[in-house]
Every structure is written in C-alpha cells, then in structure tokens.
Amino acid sequence: MLGPKQEAQGALFYEFSIDDHVPQDHLLRSIDRFVDLDDIRQYLADFYSHTGRPSIDPELLVRMLLVGYCSGIRSERRLCEEVHLNLAYRWFCRLDLSDPVPNHSTFSKNRHGRFRESKLLRHLFEKTVARCIADGLVSGQRLAADASLIEADANKQNSTPKEDWDPRAIDPIDAPRAVKEYLDVLDDAAFGAASEVEPKFTSHSDPASQWTAARKGPAFFRYSTNYLIDTDHSVIVDVEGTRSIRQAEVGSVRTMLDRIKEQHDIDPERLIADSAYGSGPMLGWLVDRDIKPHIPVLDKAGRTDGTWSRADFEWDPKNNQYVCPEGEPLKQFRRNYSDPNRKPTGKGVAKYQALKHTCQVCPSKMKCCPKAVARKITREEHEDARQVARDIAKTKQYVVSMRLRKKVEMLFAHLKRILGLGRLRLRGPCGANDEFLLAATEVVLLIRTGLWLS
Structure with missing residues (x-):
C-alpha cells in the first residue's frame, strides 16, 4: 500500500549529536586519532596581536586544510562549502551544527602571513614524522x-x-x-x-x-x-x-x-x-658522511667501438697510476717538481697517459688505442666514491634496494x-x-x- 507523503515538520527542540552520525570506520576518525594539533596555539602565540578582535582558531584552519587534501578538494571556496554541509567534516573540524564556517579569504590571509612567517606547515609535518619515529615506523x-x-x-x-x-x-x-x-x-x-x-x-x-x-x-x-x-x-x-x-x-x-x-x-x-643522483660530487659527499650509495653511477667512460674502456685498466692508488692489461703504467706526472707550487693541483679531472714508444710496439694497440699514438685515461676527483658505488652495485643488497x-x-x-x-x-x-x-x-x-x- 502506498504510504503517506513525507513532509518536513519543524520541531521546537532537537537532540542531535554529530559524533553519533559519523561512522566509526570513517577515514577522518582514523586520522583524528593520530594528528596532534594541541600545541598550534602556543606555537603561533607570538604572531598574534594582544589587542583587537579575536581571531579564528588556527587549529580549525589547519584541520580544514587537512580535510581538503585528504578528500582531494583543492579549491578553498569549495572546501568551505563542503565543511558547511558535511557532518564528518564538521566533526573533524570541531564545529557544531550552529557554528559558522570561516570565509575562504581567511586561508589566504593566514597562509601568506603568520603561517609562513612561523613555518607552521613545516612544524606540523616534522611533528607528524616524529610521532611515526616514536611509534617505530621509521x-x-x-x-x-x-x-x-x-x-x-x-x-x-x-x-x-x-x-x-x-x-x-x-x-x-x-x-x-x-x-x-x-x-x-x-x-x-x-x-x-x-x-x-x-x-x-x-x-x-x-x-x-x-x-x-x-x-x-x-x-x-x-x-x-x-x-x-x-x-x-x-x-x-x-x-x-x-x-x-x-x-x-x-x-x-x-x-x-x-x-x-x-x-x-x-x-x-x-x-x-636512481642514476640522476649518481654524479661524482654527490657520491663523494655521501661516502664522506659514511652513507653507502645504492645508486647507479652516472658514468660515460664506456666505449662502444669494442676497444678497452677505463674499467679494463687497474687502478694503483699507492703509485697514483693506472696499469693497462699488458702491465704498462699510465701516469699523471713523469717528473718531480722542485717547486711544489708548480705542481698541478689534481682537482677536477686528472689525465693519465702511457709512453708513446710503449704503445707503438704494444701487441694490443688495436684493442686499446688504434687511432691514437698513446692511450690516455681521465680520472675524476671523486672516482674513489664512484668505485664504492660500483662495488655496491655487485651485491645482493643492491638488488633489494632497487626494488625498494x-x-x-x-x-x-x-x-x-x-x-x-x-x-x-x-x-x-x-x-x-x-x-x-x-x-x-x-x-x-x-x-x-x-x-x-x-
């Protein structure tokens, strides 16, 4: 049987609790248990005047911004409308049914002013990370x-x-x-x-x-x-x-x-x-701080014509020279400088070269330097750190790191x-x-x- 027509009837009194109408498994309930905004008023106290009209609670503005980013609401005009209509949003922002929602222009005034001057958003982020660290997630x-x-x-x-x-x-x-x-x-x-x-x-x-x-x-x-x-x-x-x-x-x-x-x-x-971070200066900075670089080396020393590349030459750090597969040394300096100030600094890119007459009679010249009179190799300033990264790339931990x-x-x-x-x-x-x-x-x-x- 067709029921009676539903008509809204006003009542003089209502017993209504927003908390009862927000599901226990709602996303904002989960977030509310972990977000900590108790110290915001104290953190911003020095950025408010002691006289004049009372301001809007900064915790309310931050809670509204969190609602917006959580729900994908980027427009602050629309955010104010949604908070006005949505009971869950009102509950999270600590607004009662009769409480007014701040105007959208309030966000701009605070963001460009005291929020940036106090670095409030950085403080909020770091406080959230600190809680994750305390809970053993980091x-x-x-x-x-x-x-x-x-x-x-x-x-x-x-x-x-x-x-x-x-x-x-x-x-x-x-x-x-x-x-x-x-x-x-x-x-x-x-x-x-x-x-x-x-x-x-x-x-x-x-x-x-x-x-x-x-x-x-x-x-x-x-x-x-x-x-x-x-x-x-x-x-x-x-x-x-x-x-x-x-x-x-x-x-x-x-x-x-x-x-x-x-x-x-x-x-x-x-x-x-990834390899974008595999430059020599970056790898050198990490190694100096005792941080293992699980990073592909940004290396352009490889050759595509089939001749020997720099990786085929053995580095001899004790004598500051390379040794070719035939056992001949490639040195940076072949004379002693009587004046230390005249000696090259060695910073940046260092060049190592074999003797001309040695390369000319070498049986492996066609594999090494078929078009040059002698083989030359360059070594960057942070080559030791680059080699550390290459050695790490050969380990099983590196394979796991690339997945992570x-x-x-x-x-x-x-x-x-x-x-x-x-x-x-x-x-x-x-x-x-x-x-x-x-x-x-x-x-x-x-x-x-x-x-x-x-």
Missing part, C-alpha cells in the same frame, strides 16, 4: 630519494623567451607576491643558483617555475617535489620543493639529509636513488591520483612548498593509520 637505516614534476599555475602564453627576460628590470615594489618570491630566491641553491643555464621561457605569473619536459612529453612550467622516505613503511621523513632541474633536485637531497640529522637525529646506513626504490614512485602516484596534486594552485616557491608539505603530511598520516598500504 628505522632511519635505509632511505630512498626521488623527485616528481608538478605542473605550476602558469602557461606559455603569459611568458617571455630567455633572450628578452631581464630580472633586473622588475620593480620589486609593484611586483606580485610570486614575482617577489622569485627575486628572493635568485641566489638560492634550490632555485636561481641551481644552474647557470637560463630556461627557454620564463613565466610572468610564476617566474620561479621551470619550463621543462619529462620523458619526451610536452613542456610546461613545473616545480619538483623531492621526497626522502624510509623504506621500512614508506614514511616520508622529509620533503623539499625545488626547480625542475637535476642540479636542484640532487642538491635538495643534501639539504634533507642535513635537516633530518638536525631534527630527528637520523643517520642513514644507505641512500637509494619503487616505493617512492608509489608515493608520487598516490600524491597525484588520490590527493589530486597534479597541478599547483598556489604560485611562487613558498606556495609550492606549502602545498608539498600539506600533501606529504596527509600521506604520512594515512600511512600511520594503516589506510595506505606500502
């Missing part, structure tokens, strides 16, 4: 590093070719915020000072972003988010935003390793990365597909770092709750 022994390209909020139509771009012509007083940040990082190793090579195009709206292409794909303006993860449970122990250029990405690993040593007292036993390195790629896939961070909404280096830190904090929280499987 051993700090095997770390992996990699970078991923994230599209910037810029386009080619609003850009200038490198031959017409002059940063000295910019007036910093009237420039937008993103342009001022670009001028501030011109001497920063992660941005302007990463390379002397100027990008092909520079964006007017976000000049710090890098015009680049990945894997022969289309070029556009991007930033790089750099992750340093512990491979035990795929916990991100540090994150850094840089230009999308190899020098900046490699340099960010040094920054992150120094930072986790200072913040969490982590000294890894090994670092796992894929965990970083899985985190990047989660970042772009689940959290929706395929394109940045905020401009400038500070905006990029804000988004990278919030997204990394969300990923660490999901890993801590066990809802993200490594």
